[in-house]
Amino acid sequence: MTFKTSQRNELPIAITMGDPAGISTEISALSWRETRKERRSTFFVLSRASLFEKYNSSTSQKIAFEIIQSPEEAFAVFPRALPILELPKQVVAIPGQPDPANGEMIIKSISIAVDLVQSKQVSSLVTTPINKHVLYQAGFEFPGHTEYLAKLAMQGNEPASRPVMMLVSSQLRTVPLTIHVPLADVPKMITKQIIEETAHIISADMKKYFGLSSPHIAVAGLNPHAGESGSMGKTEIEIIEPAICELKTQGLNISGPHPADTLFHAKARKNYDVVLGMYHDQALIPIKTLGFDEGVNTTLGLPFVRTSPDHGTAYDIAGKGLANPQSLMEAIKLAQSMSANLQGAR
Amino acid sequence: MTFKTSQRNELPIAITMGDPAGISTEISALSWRETRKERRSTFFVLSRASLFEKYNSSTSQKIAFEIIQSPEEAFAVFPRALPILELPKQVVAIPGQPDPANGEMIIKSISIAVDLVQSKQVSSLVTTPINKHVLYQAGFEFPGHTEYLAKLAMQGNEPASRPVMMLVSSQLRTVPLTIHVPLADVPKMITKQIIEETAHIISADMKKYFGLSSPHIAVAGLNPHAGESGSMGKTEIEIIEPAICELKTQGLNISGPHPADTLFHAKARKNYDVVLGMYHDQALIPIKTLGFDEGVNTTLGLPFVRTSPDHGTAYDIAGKGLANPQSLMEAIKLAQSMSANLQGAR
Numbered sequence: 001m002t003f004k005t006s007q008r009n010e011l012p013i014a015i016t017m018g019d020p021a022g023i024s025t026e027i028s029a030l031s032w033r034e035t036r037k038e039r040r041s042t043f044f045v046l047s048r049a050s051l052f053e054k055y056n057s058s059t060s061q062k063i064a065f066e067i068i069q070s071p072e073e074a075f076a077v078f079p080r081a082l083p084i085l086e087l088p089k090q091v092v093a094i095p096g097q098p099d100p101a102n103g104e105m106i107i108k109s110i111s112i113a114v115d116l117v118q119s120k121q122v123s124s125l126v127t128t129p130i131n132k133h134v135l136y137q138a139g140f141e142f143p144g145h146t147e148y149l150a151k152l153a154m155q156g157n158e159p160a161s162r163p164v165m166m167l168v169s170s171q172l173r174t175v176p177l178t179i180h181v182p183l184a185d186v187p188k189m190i191t192k193q194i195i196e197e198t199a200h201i202i203s204a205d206m207k208k209y210f211g212l213s214s215p216h217i218a219v220a221g222l223n224p225h226a227g228e229s230g231s232m233g234k235t236e237i238e239i240i241e242p243a244i245c246e247l248k249t250q251g252l253n254i255s256g257p258h259p260a261d262t263l264f265h266a267k268a269r270k271n272y273d274v275v276l277g278m279y280h281d282q283a284l285i286p287i288k289t290l291g292f293d294e295g296v297n298t299t300l301g302l303p304f305v306r307t308s309p310d311h312g313t314a315y316d317i318a319g320k321g322l323a324n325p326q327s328l329m330e331a332i333k334l335a336q337s338m339s340a341n342l343q344g345a346r
Numbered sequence: 347m348t349f350k351t352s353q354r355n356e357l358p359i360a361i362t363m364g365d366p367a368g369i370s371t372e373i374s375a376l377s378w379r380e381t382r383k384e385r386r387s388t389f390f391v392l393s394r395a396s397l398f399e400k401y402n403s404s405t406s407q408k409i410a411f412e413i414i415q416s417p418e419e420a421f422a423v424f425p426r427a428l429p430i431l432e433l434p435k436q437v438v439a440i441p442g443q444p445d446p447a448n449g450e451m452i453i454k455s456i457s458i459a460v461d462l463v464q465s466k467q468v469s470s471l472v473t474t475p476i477n478k479h480v481l482y483q484a485g486f487e488f489p490g491h492t493e494y495l496a497k498l499a500m501q502g503n504e505p506a507s508r509p510v511m512m513l514v515s516s517q518l519r520t521v522p523l524t525i526h527v528p529l530a531d532v533p534k535m536i537t538k539q540i541i542e543e544t545a546h547i548i549s550a551d552m553k554k555y556f557g558l559s560s561p562h563i564a565v566a567g568l569n570p571h572a573g574e575s576g577s578m579g580k581t582e583i584e585i586i587e588p589a590i591c592e593l594k595t596q597g598l599n600i601s602g603p604h605p606a607d608t609l610f611h612a613k614a615r616k617n618y619d620v621v622l623g624m625y626h627d628q629a630l631i632p633i634k635t636l637g638f639d640e641g642v643n644t645t646l647g648l649p650f651v652r653t654s655p656d657h658g659t660a661y662d663i664a665g666k667g668l669a670n671p672q673s674l675m676e677a678i679k680l681a682q683s684m685s686a687n688l689q690g691a692r
Binding site: 179180181182183184186187222223224225227228232233234235260261262264265266267268279280281282284285286288289290291292 | 569574
């Protein structure tokens, strides 16, 4: 899909439809309602107008929306209405009732967003929640958004590196080295190579997208007290320490392994820019404990900026006027800031 | 060691010497200085006057101290001076330089405190940090304070159950099911029996010491998203869920397994009284992230009240006037409150 190239320096942000049976339509509508006056970011949704008609018919927090024909039109429309770049096929959704029939357009929304960011028609993409189990029934073959984006990125001109999930809030940034695997599998998945690869991606992308000249990565230990000199596990001595040593000689600003329990309090957080944790809960517990609704997910290691709210489809509250747009608004804000830093760095 | 039995309803709190090369003397002195005016708790230290003489010679925050002959005398002395019940042998210590020669008196301080609490001469004990590696050189045979206390408790009249470590702050209480073991060993240590035993100890002791008629225990899952219906690990389905089910039929107020990452934010914390986590960092990260200096450790499952500050000997800052007494003060406050609830319940 190609559109007339923007003449502006600034580009709009593309927001994907997400699963239309979840809260994506509501939080997109509310994010526009809440932020349009600030004019800090201009965004549009890759969705269907009918979903927003249905949203308006069910709420007192109605919004104006308008179909646009190209991303650039979003700038003119945004002050008066949420711009919608329509997907090619109709989408019919009942809140809380996921329907595999919508799988094709859910996926299409993501692939169009990637096309647009790769062809420099949008600055970045913000993905809203999908449910992989619903998409599997529609023939989707990826464990999640991130892997699908990595695949799409490989078809572009720039080579894709490995996608790395980073969680961002106003108080903390963390990266889990391993993610959606049983805890019992974590110790054997930790290798010197994966730590080194991940740290290089974090360091490079934090320079590019966060305006940091020498981002400090604090690496957490795997075991209690980071193994306490080997008395509670050897992974620190045998793998994590040698990896950090190597990375230091390669010029990275990196420290650790630090005991994870004392790494996240207010005073400790002043000493680093990001924590590389060894597993899902080690990286996610502190960020969600400090601020549940403001956590945002971003994927480093891709050739473009992608963020997403840090929650799921929330079928249980869909269509009930209970959805909180804060995480999506934070995701939009982060996408804007990462794109601006990238532009500044160029 | 026996003293005249107190005629008061209230009993003082015994604070152990801890490692005299660490910060124990400083934080005990400062805790008296900070809290004596409040008169909320009366405590004394099981230590040596010479250590406090030395403390006074090195600081501008000097304190008055006085040797007492029995715990009861603490009440008369406390308003004017820190009461010291002297250990039988001299202790000479250089800050930051642990000395195995002091091992005997470090251990003696703990065993006398247990004698006093078992013979109802003190309400509770607050232990200050020791270093097990120093004590090993003095013939100490236990992995830590807790195990030594459990051993001493068994020599008393009441049968000791299994000691269970609980972390307490104003915002959160957590219990790690497994503690100082490599993370790789955790999955195989989780059994239905250990979950059930631990939950019963937590429930019984929270009724006794925390004034809760039906304490709600929230159990965390082991794996990311609590295993997500078995797709990221089976421990939840095979072990944790059946244990919770069994405990519910036995009348416990218990729920879970909950995904650990979303269990600790402000809104979630309103739904339970304590979290039973599966391993060290899962239980300790949230509590230390929320408030590093106010965390307190208490041992449930003992026939008496024991609390301790949630930090170590801090040799690196010992004697430098940098030690923060807040965690010890919180430990004293908690010991006081647990003893008061116990007395109220009797």
